[in-house]
Amino acid sequence: MALDRKPAPNDLSAFWMPFTANRQFKKAPRMFVSADGMFYKTDDGRDVLDGTAGLWCCNAGHNRPKIVEAIRQQAGELDYAPAFQMGHPKAFELASAVRDMAPEPFEHVFFTNSGSESVETALKIALAYHRARGEGQRTRLIGRERGYHGVNFGGISVGGIVNNRKFFGSLLTGVDHLPATHLPENAMTRGQPEHGAWLAEELEAICTLHGPENIAAVIVEPMAGSTGVLLPPKGYLEKLREICTKHGILLIFDEVITGFGRLGSSFAAEHFGVMPDLITTAKGLTNGVIPMGAVLATAEIHDAFMTGPEHMIELFHGYTYSGNPIASAAGLATLQTYREEGLFERAAELAPYWEDGLHALADCPHVIDIRNMGLIGAIELEPIAGAPTKRAFQAFLNAYDKGCLIRTTGDIIALSPPLIIEKSHIDQLFGTLRDVLTALD
Numbered sequence: 001m002a003l004d005r006k007p008a009p010n011d012l013s014a015f016w017m018p019f020t021a022n023r024q025f026k027k028a029p030r031m032f033v034s035a036d037g038m039f040y041k042t043d044d045g046r047d048v049l050d051g052t053a054g055l056w057c058c059n060a061g062h063n064r065p066k067i068v069e070a071i072r073q074q075a076g077e078l079d080y081a082p083a084f085q086m087g088h089p090k091a092f093e094l095a096s097a098v099r100d101m102a103p104e105p106f107e108h109v110f111f112t113n114s115g116s117e118s119v120e121t122a123l124k125i126a127l128a129y130h131r132a133r134g135e136g137q138r139t140r141l142i143g144r145e146r147g148y149h150g151v152n153f154g155g156i157s158v159g160g161i162v163n164n165r166k167f168f169g170s171l172l173t174g175v176d177h178l179p180a181t182h183l184p185e186n187a188m189t190r191g192q193p194e195h196g197a198w199l200a201e202e203l204e205a206i207c208t209l210h211g212p213e214n215i216a217a218v219i220v221e222p223m224a225g226s227t228g229v230l231l232p233p234k235g236y237l238e239k240l241r242e243i244c245t246k247h248g249i250l251l252i253f254d255e256v257i258t259g260f261g262r263l264g265s266s267f268a269a270e271h272f273g274v275m276p277d278l279i280t281t282a283k284g285l286t287n288g289v290i291p292m293g294a295v296l297a298t299a300e301i302h303d304a305f306m307t308g309p310e311h312m313i314e315l316f317h318g319y320t321y322s323g324n325p326i327a328s329a330a331g332l333a334t335l336q337t338y339r340e341e342g343l344f345e346r347a348a349e350l351a352p353y354w355e356d357g358l359h360a361l362a363d364c365p366h367v368i369d370i371r372n373m374g375l376i377g378a379i380e381l382e383p384i385a386g387a388p389t390k391r392a393f394q395a396f397l398n399a400y401d402k403g404c405l406i407r408t409t410g411d412i413i414a415l416s417p418p419l420i421i422e423k424s425h426i427d428q429l430f431g432t433l434r435d436v437l438t439a440l441d
């Protein structure tokens, strides 16, 4: 082969891609080969504005020097240490840094490798907590329709996504679901909708049905992201908290998306002023650079396990890579970057400009709803009759061709840019979307 000839592309068939239309992709691949700041570079040399922070995770943008350097250094210093019965300093440092960033009642941090694992971990902690306190009969778990809690069996059981229920068997038993928080009368609301706090009352009905003393935990995303940016109506989260407290049920906030600045505060719990008992995180914890997740627990929950003989393992749970040294180093550098650059405050400051730009698209064809909060936005399109998801997917492909990465779920376009976004990027993103929407069939 001549030296100046481009090597033949890899065979694309072996990699069975996750959550991807594999056949469509492999006919017309979309490849990123590098990234910096707000932009990806494609294999054909184009810049693509990152309108989604990767997958809601690169909150500090791409190729951030502190994070890159921390990973390099850590790989050459301590590549791996056993996670069980042994420690290394950076995992402890990172746990303290996460605790210091979290609202007050959260004192302890359990490391995982993903959002899905954080969810499984939180559900297991909830069940084991009740048992440790002599309430082992509390085994029922409550999720919510249109909730997304990752892809493992606990998460898809408490989640409320039809495809999971169709394809993956009978799932966990003893699970009920609250109704989704999305009401048509709230269409085109800016920020938190007015109507729907009453939807939380359904929890009382579930309690009456099963006996509240049999319910271990309620898990919700404070703001549902992956199923299309569904916001909690005003008063809704407060009501859930009130009912859970009344009946001794644990409240878990799945903050895999909302954690680490997305709404302009460290966590959505802080943003909404409602404190759960457990918080699940991942994504922004390491800026998406290295897989890592974490579950935050209050002292009350943690301390309930710290009984019995001291040589005994208190929580029978953990992962080979819990608190992995390189992930911990990446996490520490990520949190430092957020702090030094004031990125959460920046998200809060930019939110009104983002909101105005997003809602200005309301007059585009096919748009039936627009929703937003912090640096998150959603544009819901009228589905093509008989071909749901097709219109939004076409918008995704066209936006990519025009240099913007967006995400779609059903017929909803979801946007969640890195928190380093500038007003000029916001203009570029919404300008491109206007062109894309205007040209759509």
Ligand SMILES: Cc1ncc(COP(=O)(O)O)c(C=O)c1O
Binding pocket: 113, 114, 115, 116, 117, 119, 148, 149, 150, 151, 221, 225, 226, 254, 255, 256, 257, 282, 283
């Ligand atoms: C709320 C929520 N929980 C859990 C997950 C699963 O995270 P992961 O893909 O890291 O397993 C996601 C992913 O988008 C999420 O949004």
